[in-house]
Amino acid sequence: MIEQLNAPAWSDQQRATFYYRMAEVQKDEVLGVLLAVFLGSFGLHHFYLRRNGLGILYLIFFWTGIPGFFGLIEAFFMPGRVRRFNAEQAAYIAASLGPAAGNPITVNALPAGGSTCPSCGAATVLGAKFCAHCGTTIAA
Secondary structure, eight states, X not given: OTGGGTOTXXXXXXXXXXXXXXXXXXXXXXXXXXXXXXXXXXXXXXXXXXXXXXXHHHHHTGGGSHHHHHHHHHTTTHHHHHHHHHHHHHHHHHHHTOSOTTOOOOTTOOOTTOEEOTTTOOEEOTTOSBOTTTOOBOOO
């Protein structure tokens, strides 16, 4: 997972913190599929991925049977959604840990194609959803 984030120069403490925090938030693909198949009528697969709005919508209309049908169809898409959720969480955790040891990032130096955080003014990477410095959501 860390190799995908291009962070091979992390210190042992940063690496341990990443794995500890990732273990807390990481979701399982098989559980996501099982929730969609067996409890998709109630939208539990959406609550599992912190998509509470859709989960509530499924709960409101579970008596019609339509959410159950959609839950069966969504079971095929759950592995990809879980992988995307895990990747977003990994990117957020990696960004919150700061730069790799021995590779300080100055606030004024912008990465190629990056911008600045509207809240703290720190440099952000192109495509980042959160500021690595303060954690503020960055508008797309």
